[in-house]
Amino acid sequence: MENLLEIKNLTVEYHTQGEIVHAVNGLSLNLRQGESLGLVGETGAGKTTTALSILQLVADPPGKIMGGEIFFDGVDLLKTKKSLLRSVRGNKISMIFQDPMTSLNPVYSVGFQIAEVIQLHENCSKEEARRKAEEMLEMVGIPKERYEEYPHQFSGGMKQRVVIAMSVACSPQIILADEPTTALDVTIQAQVLELMNDLKEKLHTSLLLITHDLGVVAQVCDRVAIMYSGEIVEQGTIPEVFDHPAHPYTIGLFGSIPTLSMESTKLTPIEGQMPDPTELPAGCNFSPRCPYARAECHSKKPGVTRIPGEATHELRCFALGWEQPDETLMEVIKRGR
Amino acid sequence: MNFMTTITTTTIVKRRKKKSQFVMVWERLKQNRLAVAGLVILSVIVLAAIFANLLFDYEAMAVRQNASIRLNPPSSEHWLGTDEVGRDILARIVFGARISLPVAFATILIAAVIGGLLGAIAGYGSRTADNIIMRIMDMFLAIPSTLLAIAIVATLGSSIRNLLIAIAVSNIPPFARIIRSSVITIRNEEFIEAAQAIGANDRRIIFKHILPNAMAPMIVQATMCIAGSVLSIASLSFLGLGIQPPTPEWGSMLSNGRQYIRVAWWVCTFPGIAIMLTILSLNLLGDGLRDALDPKLKN
Numbered sequence: 001m002e003n004l005l006e007i008k009n010l011t012v013e014y015h016t017q018g019e020i021v022h023a024v025n026g027l028s029l030n031l032r033q034g035e036s037l038g039l040v041g042e043t044g045a046g047k048t049t050t051a052l053s054i055l056q057l058v059a060d061p062p063g064k065i066m067g068g069e070i071f072f073d074g075v076d077l078l079k080t081k082k083s084l085l086r087s088v089r090g091n092k093i094s095m096i097f098q099d100p101m102t103s104l105n106p107v108y109s110v111g112f113q114i115a116e117v118i119q120l121h122e123n124c125s126k127e128e129a130r131r132k133a134e135e136m137l138e139m140v141g142i143p144k145e146r147y148e149e150y151p152h153q154f155s156g157g158m159k160q161r162v163v164i165a166m167s168v169a170c171s172p173q174i175i176l177a178d179e180p181t182t183a184l185d186v187t188i189q190a191q192v193l194e195l196m197n198d199l200k201e202k203l204h205t206s207l208l209l210i211t212h213d214l215g216v217v218a219q220v221c222d223r224v225a226i227m228y229s230g231e232i233v234e235q236g237t238i239p240e241v242f243d244h245p246a247h248p249y250t251i252g253l254f255g256s257i258p259t260l261s262m263e264s265t266k267l268t269p270i271e272g273q274m275p276d277p278t279e280l281p282a283g284c285n286f287s288p289r290c291p292y293a294r295a296e297c298h299s300k301k302p303g304v305t306r307i308p309g310e311a312t313h314e315l316r317c318f319a320l321g322w323e324q325p326d327e328t329l330m331e332v333i334k335r336g337r
Numbered sequence: 338m339n340f341m342t343t344i345t346t347t348t349i350v351k352r353r354k355k356k357s358q359f360v361m362v363w364e365r366l367k368q369n370r371l372a373v374a375g376l377v378i379l380s381v382i383v384l385a386a387i388f389a390n391l392l393f394d395y396e397a398m399a400v401r402q403n404a405s406i407r408l409n410p411p412s413s414e415h416w417l418g419t420d421e422v423g424r425d426i427l428a429r430i431v432f433g434a435r436i437s438l439p440v441a442f443a444t445i446l447i448a449a450v451i452g453g454l455l456g457a458i459a460g461y462g463s464r465t466a467d468n469i470i471m472r473i474m475d476m477f478l479a480i481p482s483t484l485l486a487i488a489i490v491a492t493l494g495s496s497i498r499n500l501l502i503a504i505a506v507s508n509i510p511p512f513a514r515i516i517r518s519s520v521i522t523i524r525n526e527e528f529i530e531a532a533q534a535i536g537a538n539d540r541r542i543i544f545k546h547i548l549p550n551a552m553a554p555m556i557v558q559a560t561m562c563i564a565g566s567v568l569s570i571a572s573l574s575f576l577g578l579g580i581q582p583p584t585p586e587w588g589s590m591l592s593n594g595r596q597y598i599r600v601a602w603w604v605c606t607f608p609g610i611a612i613m614l615t616i617l618s619l620n621l622l623g624d625g626l627r628d629a630l631d632p633k634l635k636n
Contacts (some may be wrong), residue, residue, distance in 0.1 A: 058535055061464075090535030097534075102527040107549045116545075117535045166535065 007029040011070035013119035021277045023049040037206035038217035041227030047210045051176045091121040094167035096177040100159035104151040110162045111147030117169045136165040157188035174206045226250050229285040236313035246315050248290045343417035351407025372625020378618035386434035393428035393615040401585050418603040429585035430611045436586050441566040447505035452512025453600040460520030474510040484506035490578045504569045513556050552625050564616035
């Protein structure tokens, strides 16, 4: 399968009064046709910035894309004209935002907002756009009689359905979903995920799912990329990463998930905090928190290595690499899962 | 049970019936008694102004001087009395509306369009554009608006066109400020980011996504500005810089009548009431309109 979207060495910085926030540092990522990739990481890891950079929506000022290439359909999106970019946005690559409460315009009916996307990108009459928008509403499970209603008359889950309907209205090749279920409660979350899965199968779109919920990733994605302070620290297929997590951070992430089978009164967090993005450590970004850090970890940045014996499993680490982690650690992981 | 089903069917039927935006706004406006009262008063004034020729003979009643009936109190013949040169006050008020209302509406239209545009550019555009536009607006704001209008009319000469320019210019800065601040609030909303993400261009985002959301403060400002503009025309005429006599105008009528207030109160009271009623009705209507246009209050 060919790469539909290829991000190479993306670097994004936010320039605020005298400080430079290194949000994304040399990130490389591929997305293939029809594939869904989960981008996982804690708050502030640069997940949203990555997604926004793909559509060139990083607010400038303060955000600046300092370098890198984002190839989509053979074109570098970072170097294209604005008009071409606009024809890609919402049409070939669409985005689902985190909070459905605020991502719909309160003064227009939901139907109108779906029809707007269709009218912007497809040469069609108002009636045709309306008819299509009604179809879209039905597709996400909202009766088309509610076309004329306004966002405030919908619940959170319904609004997110509308947002999803908007994002698939022009049958895009890629959907960037930025924590689409974070603002929703668990039952609605399940419904929305199921809906996204269905639509993905039906329309054969690729999906970049940004989340910090590993459970959601396991449910929806084919591959997963773990992000830590602006870098991908580990990526691979779901079985590769979930069954053999190799990066200490990933291991810590799995370890911090409480299980149903074990009774525990306290969660097991990863010690420490994300490094200050204005002053990243000289060595590996995770080294200050890493229980396995060696001397070289603190002075040199690790490169990306492929783990032998596994097809796509990649890792950015000196310490563990493909060496078998010790037994107690494996225990933690097993308990964690 | 039967009862319940009837209710659900009627609501569904109701929902299916599509109403245009205008009809919906009108229906909600009707609910607001004060707004309807404002609309009625304003309509009476506007209709009187439109059909003034049918109601009164301009030459005979509003312009020609007749010393034999000067300063007559209200009577069955002259409902609101006559002024110091024997002209019918009601006729002059009605003809005066022909000046005040169109000039007032035209000024706010000009001020709202130019001010709104400048405000939107300042709020949405780059920091440099924002700084340049808003510092110029600040300069205008530093001068009291009446003084600014006086200065403009004094330089350009007094005519209706210059009066219009003067009042419009002095009303642009508050519009620009208000629109800019709401544009800044709205442009940081996620739905604007969403609009960018569906591929809308800047013009579309400003006009279709930001400005409709900034409508409420705009309408309030516009109604206050119409009212203020009626007052400005009146004050400029009062100072002798606006409409020149003998053309009837509310402000100049006030100005002329003020010296007779002890002996003939009606000469300046009735034009004053006319100004007050117009402003009041506009404010009531504007308030109601703002509520009626808010989709959150629909249904």
